[in-house]
Amino acid sequence: MARIRRRRKPQPEPDTPLAVLLDEHLRHLAVKGFTESTLHMRRVHIGMFLVWCREHGLAEPFEITRPVLERYQRYLFYYRKKNGEPLSFASQHARLIPLRVWFKWMTRQNYILHNPASELELPRLGYRLPPVLTEYEAELVLQQPNISDPVGIRDRAMLELFYSTGIRRTELIRLKLPEIDHHNGLVTIRQGKGRKDRVVPVGERALAWLDKYLHQVRPELVLDPDDGTIFLTAEGLPFNPNYLSALVRAHVEASQIGKSGACHLFRHTMATLMLEGGADIRYIQQMLGHAKLDSTQIYTHVSVRMLKEIHSATHPGAKLDTGSQAGANGDADKDREQRKATLLESLAEEGEDENE
Numbered sequence: 266m267a268r269i270r271r272r273r274k275p276q277p278e279p280d281t282p283l284a285v286l287l288d289e290h291l292r293h294l295a296v297k298g299f300t301e302s303t304l305h306m307r308r309v310h311i312g313m314f315l316v317w318c319r320e321h322g323l324a325e326p327f328e329i330t331r332p333v334l335e336r337y338q339r340y341l342f343y344y345r346k347k348n349g350e351p352l353s354f355a356s357q358h359a360r361l362i363p364l365r366v367w368f369k370w371m372t373r374q375n376y377i378l379h380n381p382a383s384e385l386e387l388p389r390l391g392y393r394l395p396p397v398l399t400e401y402e403a404e405l406v407l408q409q410p411n412i413s414d415p416v417g418i419r420d421r422a423m424l425e426l427f428y429s430t431g432i433r434r435t436e437l438i439r440l441k442l443p444e445i446d447h448h449n450g451l452v453t454i455r456q457g458k459g460r461k462d463r464v465v466p467v468g469e470r471a472l473a474w475l476d477k478y479l480h481q482v483r484p485e486l487v488l489d490p491d492d493g494t495i496f497l498t499a500e501g502l503p504f505n506p507n508y509l510s511a512l513v514r515a516h517v518e519a520s521q522i523g524k525s526g527a528c529h530l531f532r533h534t535m536a537t538l539m540l541e542g543g544a545d546i547r548y549i550q551q552m553l554g555h556a557k558l559d560s561t562q563i564y565t566h567v568s569v570r571m572l573k574e575i576h577s578a579t580h581p582g583a584k585l586d587t588g589s590q591a592g593a594n595g596d597a598d599k600d601r602e603q604r605k606a607t608l609l610e611s612l613a614e615e616g617e618d619e620n621e
Contacts (some may be wrong), residue, residue, distance in 0.1 A: 281324040286376060287311055290367055300460065302435065310360045311367055326371055332379045334364065337448065338385070354388040361387055398534040400581045402522045403428055407582075409516040415482040416499055422471075422478035423496055423509075424516065426452075427531035428582055429471035431552055434528040438504045441493040447472060450573060458554060466576040467553045469585045499532075537582065542579030552576070 279285040291304050299307075317337055323329065341357045366380040398406065406430065410420035426432060432440075436454050444453040445467075452467050465476075479495070488501040498504060510594075517526055524530075535551050577584070607621040 281315070281319070283318060283324060283326055283329075284315055286326060286371060287315065287367070290370055293370065298460065300456075307363045310363045313360060313365055326377050327369070329377075329381050331384065334381055334385050338388075342388075357388050361385065393489065396524045396526050396530060396533065397537045398522070398524065398530065400538060402524065402580070403518070403531075403534055403538075405520040405522055406517050409519045415485060418474070418482050419478050419486075419496065420512065420516065422474040424513065424531070425471035425474045425582070426467065427528055428535060429468040429580065430464070430465050431532045432537035433532065433554075434506055434509055436527070438494075438506060438509060440495045442495060443493065445472075445475065445495070447476070454554070461554060463551070463554050466573040466584055468576070470581060470582055473585060493578070538581055539576070539579045542581065544576075544579040548576075 270554050279288055283357070287308070291308060294307065295304060314337060316326065317340060318329075323333065331535060338357070339360065341352055344352055346352070365382040365385060365387075368377070368380050371377045372380040407424050408422065410424065411417035412421055423437065426437060430452055432452070432454065436458075439455070440452070441455075444455060446453070450467055450469065450472060452465050454465065456462065475495075482498065483495070486497040486499065486501050494503045496504060498508070513530075514525070514527040517524065517530065526533075536553060539549055539552075540546060
C-alpha cells in the first residue's frame, strides 16, 4: 500500500502586479537557500497584506506608501481571530517584518524608487518568562499517555525524547531511523533550524521508551514504502506540526499541573533543569542548536562526548532509575539566575517564531 502524502493546495496564479512580485521574491529567497517552511510562512504573512490591498483597491507596488502601511498596521492591531482574540504584538510583528524585507528587495531590484517600509515603526515587544516545568511536574506529564495502548507507548516515547533532548517540534517530526545512535546514546538532528546539523545526547530512559516503540508499535503503523520516519500517526503518516502540538498540549492539560504549553514547553524545561543542575550554559546552547560552531573545529567528537557526560550528570531524566532527587539548587547565585533568564528569553522568542 503506497504511503499517502498530504500536499499543500497549489497556489493560485498571481492576479495583481504585487502578487507577481511576491512570487518572484519567494523564488529569490528559495535560491538563497531559505527553507520550505520559511517560504510558506512568508507567503502566508505577505499574502494577508495582499488580501487587504485587494479590498482597498491597491494592486501596483508604487501605490504602497508609508501611510498605506501604517493603515495596514492599524488593521492588524484591531484584527480579531476566529475565537475573538486580538493578534499578540509578537504576531503583529511577525506579519510586518516580511513586508519590510519584501519592500527592501523591491527597492534593490528597482521595482520601486523608494522603500515605503524603511521607516515603519514596528510594535514594541514585551517579554514574558515562558512556562517551565519542575522535575516533579515533568514526570506527571510523562505519565499521562496510556501505555497499555500502542499509541500511548508512541506518545510516551515522543514526550521522553522532547524532555531528554530539548528537540524542536519539526526536528522530532523529521527524525529518521539511522539518526538514532542507540549504542552511544546520541541523536543526529539533520537540517535543524538554519539548515544546521547537530548531535545531541539522549538519556537512557528516553532511549528505552524509544526502543519499546520501535519494536512493539512502529511495525504495526508503518506503510510501504517505509521512508524511515520514526514517529507515525495511527494512519501511518508523518505528524503534522499542529497535530503534534495539540497532542502534547492534551497530555499537559491532563496532568492538571496548572500550566499550559506543548512541545516547546519541554525545550524550556530541559534547558532550565540542566542549568539548575549545574550544566554550563555553553553546553546547553549546543544542545539547543543556539551555539555557533566553527566549521574549522576538528575536535567536535570530543565536545559531543563531553556534552553526553554533562547531560547524564545534570538532566534529571537521563537515567533509567530517575528516583526523586531534585535537580535544582535553591541557593543559586545571581549570575546563574541572570544566565537562566537570558536563556529563557531566547527560548521564548524562538517559541513565538515556531508557534509550538
